[in-house]
Amino acid sequence: MDFGLSEEQSLFQDSLDAYLGDRVGLERVRRIAAGKEDPQALRRELVEFGLSGLLIAERHGGVGLAPMDAAVAAECLGHHVTPAPFLGSSVVAPLALTLAGGQTERLQQLAAGELTIGLAFAEAVGARADAGLVAKGGKLSGKSLYVLDYGAEEYLAADAERRLYLVAAAAVAHQPLATVDRTRTVGELVFQETPATLLSEDPDCLHTLIDTAWVMLAADTLGAAQNMLDQAVAYAKEREQFNRPIGSFQAVKHLCAEMAAQLEPCRALVWYAAHALSAAPDEAHLVACHAKAHLAEVGAFVARTATEVHGGMGFTDLLGLHYWFKRIGFNRQALGTPELVREEAARAQNLAA
Amino acid sequence: MDLSYGADYKAFRDAVRRFVKTHRHKAPKGDGPRSPKVLDWQKLLIENGYAARTIPRAYGGFGAKPDILLSRIIAEEFAAAQVSQGIGGQGIAMLVPTLLEVGTEAQKQQFIRPTIYGEMVWCQGYSEPNAGSDLASLRTSAVLDGDEWVVNGHKIWTSTAHLADWIFCLVRTEPEAPKHQGISFLLFRMDSPGIDVRPLVDMTGIANFNEVFFADVRVPKQQIVGARGEGWKVANAILGHERDALGDPNLTLSRLNALTKLMQTETIDGRRVLDHPVYRDRLMKIQARVMAMRFNDMRVLSARINGQDAGLARLIVKLQGTELRHELEQLGIDAMGELGLAYGKNPHLRDHGNWQSHYMFYLGLIIGGGTSQIQKNIIGERGLGLPREPKPQTPLKR
Structure with missing residues (x-):
């Protein structure tokens, strides 16, 4: 029995962490967030590292790893508030195309980093006013709001019947949407009898993709929250008031301890949820729900508390702590708020109608 | 991630399960210490290696090699069947391991056997x-x-x-x-x-x-x-055991199951409590935390098996485990509304009044065995490396 990362996964984590440490400093995050640097360069650097082919079979040019490895990567990316797409092109699209079958060419292109695919199925979790897609004669009409990894060449989309489609960005009207988290790109797509490739009619396919995305968002929050806690602890050791480090005051120490106490079990929850995606399909859905919702709650607590430990500096742009704060906030709202996801957890156990 | 216990362990689990099934009618249920039923059951458990498992035979134990997984399997199977795991208490849990560690041969001979057999409380x-x-x-x-x-x-x-x-x-x-x-x-x-x-x-x-x-x-x-x-050293050699035992996530899981059942049976205006979305949401919140603590427990267990220190994952168990349990019991009371106040002789009592008694008892455990505030000091100082509070300039008088 060995509950945790394997030796290979630990090595992978360390090397990705070092790679991102070299390339994704706060200055670059600021430049990309402010639109002063094209995020494509960073995306290509992640492709060079091998993140694009993580989940793609070796025969299609990938490395054929498991969702747990992708979660390890997501945690690292969150830790460094990496302003580059990952969820769509590196995780959900490879999975969708593999499940759909017959998509060899696209998988090869994804693995090589020559194709990017965004996610336009937020409405499958909860549609806001005016949003949602309907299919008629194989063509899609309607609006998809809050598309993740906006700026991609193609999008995965879902209709009201939970069928899964692939559409070309060129075939839809679209516009970017500014959000609080500038390390991610979000947009809106408008379909008008837009031709789309049907990937799967089975709603379970879409559900698997959502579960996987939930676990990746949870892992991203885990990494970001851990970094905020680390920064808060470092600051509390260094910053002095009343002639002592503020971390020696129990009022501050206990805030840090409470963050650690809530965050540490999240690590085991995210690991298990990621493991279950491929190894325990019967449990995967429920654990994915809880990972997404619980990390959203603990993430919000850590984001707020770590900022507070930094005092006034935490509130400034100078320190840049807000990039993590906003990233965690993004992960909380994206693809279902905790309330919606917990309701799904109850339904999954027949505890709700 | 390797979560299998292995084939040998499966055979062992089957044997424990068979034992529990065959003998469960002999198990005590709330009988007092030194009652014949308690003492006989304890003897049967020791003879079969399900209690005092790793205590050497020379001192009356079963004399098995320590194997954390086997001990875990025994605990899991007895808990799942809701059958007594034998005598607990501080003699067995704390004194015996201390004597084995630092006692003299004469002390081990004199005290361990009667203690594990429940004859010396x-x-x-x-x-x-x-x-x-x-x-x-x-x-x-x-x-x-x-x-x-x-x-x-x-x-x-x-x-x-x-x-x-x-x-x-x-x-x-x-x-x-x-x-x-x-x-x-x-x-x-x-x-x-x-x-x-x-x-x-x-x-x-x-x-x-x-x-x-x-x-x-x-x-x-x-x-x-x-x-x-x-x-001080003698006492501290085993204090960690007590803290670990105070937040057992497997016990919490069985209470979560009882809570779910309670919310499926209790009604408000003819509607199940579970069908009220706010109550249901609270249940799901608690379930996520119970789940996280169970996986955290597996992580700690796995570290122990592999001879590593689980660090923060271990240090947070007492704090998180007792706080979570207290909140869980509170939801049970809230699910019953005014009926949740029933305590003692009351025809409307549910589950023998254990929602109220556990709710209060776990507040006691939040305080006892190192208060939550002391736990946070430990987490902050040992876990996160934050500085201790400076000593007062003039020593306070004793």
Whole structure:
């Protein structure tokens, strides 16, 4: 029995962490967030590292790893508030195309980093006013709001019947949407009898993709929250008031301890949820729900508390702590708020109608 | 991630399951200490290796090699079947491991066998009215007079002192030494002249705790465990065990199942409590935390098996486990509304009133065994490396 990362996964984590440490400093995050640097360069650097082919079979040019490895990567990316797409092109699209079958060419292109695919199925979790897609004669009409990894060449989309489609960005009207988290790109797509490739009619396919995305968002929050806690602890050791480090005051120490106490079990929850995606399909859905919702709650607590430990500096742009704060906030709202996801957890156990 | 216990372990689990099924009718249910049913069951468990499993045969145990997974499987199977896992209490949980670690051969021979068979019941004399979180400032004294220690002082929160035959007790033997170095670990009989036990009724209405007063209690010199002045080290060698046991996520899981059932049966205006979305959301929140603590427990267990320290994952268990349990019990009470107030003789009582009693009892555990605030100091200082609070400029008087 060995509950945790394997030796290979630990090595992978360390090397990705070092790679991102070299390339994704706060200055670059600021430049990309402010639109002063094209995020494509960073995306290509992640492709060079091998993140694009993580989940793609070796025969299609990938490395054929498991969702747990992708979660390890997501945690690292969150830790460094990496302003580059990952969820769509590196995780959900490879999975969708593999499940759909017959998509060899696209998988090869994804693995090589020559194709990017965004996610336009937020409405499958909860549609806001005016949003949602309907299919008629194989063509899609309607609006998809809050598309993740906006700026991609193609999008995965879902209709009201939970069928899964692939559409070309060129075939839809679209516009970017500014959000609080500038390390991610979000947009809106408008379909008008837009031709789309049907990937799967089975709603379970879409559900698997959502579960996987939930676990990746949870892992991203885990990494970001851990970094905020680390920064808060470092600051509390260094910053002095009343002639002592503020971390020696129990009022501050206990805030840090409470963050650690809530965050540490999240690590085991995210690991298990990621493991279950491929190894325990019967449990995967429920654990994915809880990972997404619980990390959203603990993430919000850590984001707020770590900022507070930094005092006034935490509130400034100078320190840049807000990039993590906003990233965690993004992960909380994206693809279902905790309330919606917990309701799904109850339904999954027949505890709700 | 390798979560399998392996084929050998599966065979072992099957054997435990068979044992439980065959013998469960003999298991005690709430019988008091020293009752024949309790003693017979304990004997049967030890003979089969399901209690005192790793205690050497020379001292009356089963004598198996330590194997954390086997112990875990036994605990899981007995808990799942809701069958008594034998005698618990501080003698077995704390004194026996201490004696095995630092006791003399004569002490091991004298005390371990009757303790594990439930014939010798112990209480723990640690806390004092002025030595709670700051346990090392304890003042109960023991002065050597010829071949005997003479003990004077006052202990509090002494569970089962009114039932115990013996006490293991921290006393100050070197009043001039720094506070951690002046303590010794003594064993003595509770029927010694000069001991006065006064029950302390807790908020649940039960007097499980006591205050214990010592007035010139004479204890044979050799009834000391470890060397003079080493008592703090002796006591701390096993304190971690108690903290781990206070937040057991498997017990919490069984309470979560009971809570889910309660919310499926209780109704408001003819509608199941579970069908009220706000209640249901609270249940799901709790379920996520129970789940996280169970996986955290697997992580800690796996680290122990592989000889690693699980670090923060272990340090947070007492704090998180007891707080979570208290909140879980509170949701049970809230699910019942006014009926949740029922306590004692009341025809509307649910589940023998255990929602209220556990709710209060777990508040006791949040405080006992190192308060939540002390836990946060430990997490902050040992886990996160935050600086300790500076010592006061002038030493406070003892």
